[in-house]
Amino acid sequence: MSTVRVRFAPSPTGYLHVGGLRTALYNYLFARKHRGSFILRIEDTDRNRYVEGAVENLVRTLHWAGLAFDEGPGAGGDRGPYVQSERLTLYRDHAEQLVREGKAYYAFDSQEELEAMKAEQEQRHLTPKYDRRALRLTPDEIQRRLAGGDAHVIRLKVPDDTTVAVEDIIRGRVEFASEMIDDQVLLKSDGYPTYHLANVVDDHLMGVTHVIRGEEWLSSTPKHVILYQCFGWDLPVFAHLPLLLNPDRSKLSKRQGDVAVEDYMQKGYLPEALLNFIAFLGWNPGDDREIFTLDQLVEEFSLERVGKSGAIFSMEKLNSVNKQYLRTASEARLADLIRPRLQAHGLAVPDDQYLSGVIGLMKERATTLEEFVTGCTYLYTDPLAYDEDARKKNWKPESAGYLRAVSPPLDALTHFGASDIEECVRSVAEQNGVGTGKVIHPLRLAVSGTAKGPGLFEMMALLGKSTCLRRIDRAVTTLG
């Protein structure tokens, strides 16, 4: 068997869709698993959709995710160029070859004519399909119009009365009646190829052995099969992945939540967590294991274990997975990831030792990197306000008195460690004849402004004596 070559072929629309990320991931896993090549190819054949900087963004996002490609823009490879807009003559040559062989034909219809045709077909409840009027043109007429520079396209002449079968690893054999297949435009009037032509020509020329892509392509695969047959090329193996869905089960899209990988990057999800989560949307190893590194996924992955039904992209599981990765991430890495987030929030970046303390306290509690900042701003700056519910629940008329009582002994501490603080707080509670909670809860409110968070004593030790005393003082005066 020849070496596996797969490709991820996004169009540069400005950002990488999470569905695209999963397609890229499965291609990557399959390539690595079989020691093959993973190619990145840019499908920028729609000039109207071109977005400045999109390719760079795509590459950057893939890099963030850790999905390194072997061939593609910036990565080299001897089957390039890997950007379709740089391969235009290739597509025209192939399309014209098909015309010469009678397998495709020129058409000069205007947009208006096509729309009128379609409207009429719809009115008569017929399937919209090109009626092949261009086939009635005489050779002379075609030559004359071509020479005259008339706008034209090249259409595929789909064979009559046959069945086109697609063999798909995931879905088995899927058959289509050729009558149902439209004479697809291969080369547009602006000289650019359509996806269908470019995709087939490139996959063949780039030696792609397995086409792993989303299910939305299954319906147009027979057109691709016909093209391979017209050119006399071997078919690649097809694998159409189930779609990623919105909570309402429609195809995952914007407007129903975040679909750009960058959104998750910004929210503070770790790439390996996102990848791990997304890998399980449509695939599983067959047993109960759920946490996998990229390398482990490579080891375990197989297209045979990819499911057929669409999967809803819901956040709960992602959060859970990210939490698990956060807990095991190294302190140094977390610190590096948190520093820029503090700056983005206009917070002063504390020294390494302090930040390491914050991480120690928050590691088990944070769902995202962002929560190391927004979930505990009181660790960086004095609380501006007290959480209303927490105040109601934990601040009693007698609370101020306890805090006043605990302040001097805390101040007297020569070593402000967690156990020293705890001892101090407990003895003040005892002296006042109340349970420790009567002091702890208001103290927590005073120090952090909220009712939840890390252990109080550890937190106070990190904040330091003067900060704690200052905050206690302020609580006593403002909360009374």
Add this chain to the structure above:
RNA sequence: GGCCUUAUCGUCUAACGGUUUAGGACGCAGCCCUCUCAAGGCUGAAAUACGGGUUCGAUUCCCGUUAAGGCUACCA
């Protein structure tokens, strides 16, 4: 409308005709632990869309219905 695909707990899924009182995870509820939260431990509620076949036996195979989704562009 037509073509194609899909159908197990709320969600992601396991089960590749019998080992199943349909398993796990997330989420949810309760309990334990506990200074709160988180983590952890224990417990619980929760599913084979429906109807026909095939078979000694169907979640598993076939057909139909229903539902959902995709495609139906000179977009990918």
